[in-house]
Amino acid sequence: MSGLRALRSKLALLYREIAKFGVVGAAGVLVNIGVFNLVRHNSGLQTVRASIVATMVSIVFNYVGFRYFTYRDRDRAGRTKELSLFLFFSAIGLVIENGVLYTATYGFGWDTQLQSNVFKFAGIGVATLFRFWSYRTWVFRTLPAREAVEQAESFLTAAERAEADRAGKRKRQAADRIG
Secondary structure: OHHHHHHHHHHHHHHHHHHHHHHHHHHHHHHHHHHHHHHHHHHOOOHHHHHHHHHHHHHHHHHHHHHHHHOOOOOOOOHHHHHHHHHHHHHHHHHHHHHHHHHHHHHOOOOOHHHHHHHHHHHHHHHHHHHHHHHHHHHOOOOHHHHHHHHHHHHHHHHHHHHHHHHHHHHHHHHHHHO
């Protein structure tokens, strides 16, 4: 039963992490799409270049959101390494996101405002899957102490339960001998 409780606990933590990631991500998508449309229509930049500018703005926005909201309980040592990894994986996400838009725009000639926004959004979706995996795996790592504490607590709980079972068994055996 302890294994099931531990699994539920881990799933609850993962659910909360996904929800927080989604809140920051949704706000980042709004920033990304908003800046994209603003830059595209007010600067004369080509579609993909405007998208790259918007993606870079949303990367900065997302880092602040992830560091101080989604992953605020994660290891804070080595901020330079964390930021470097975040920018590295974000750059890969930028290529994925804008690769989808580039293919639609220049490969298929789909460059109306609606088409650009649809493929911008689709690119964000594909890149988000990659970003979630890479950020939680490589950038915002869990504190080793937390894992050790959780493991020790589950071990102690199991040991306490086993001891209680042994004590109950001894009492039943003693009662059987008397009765």
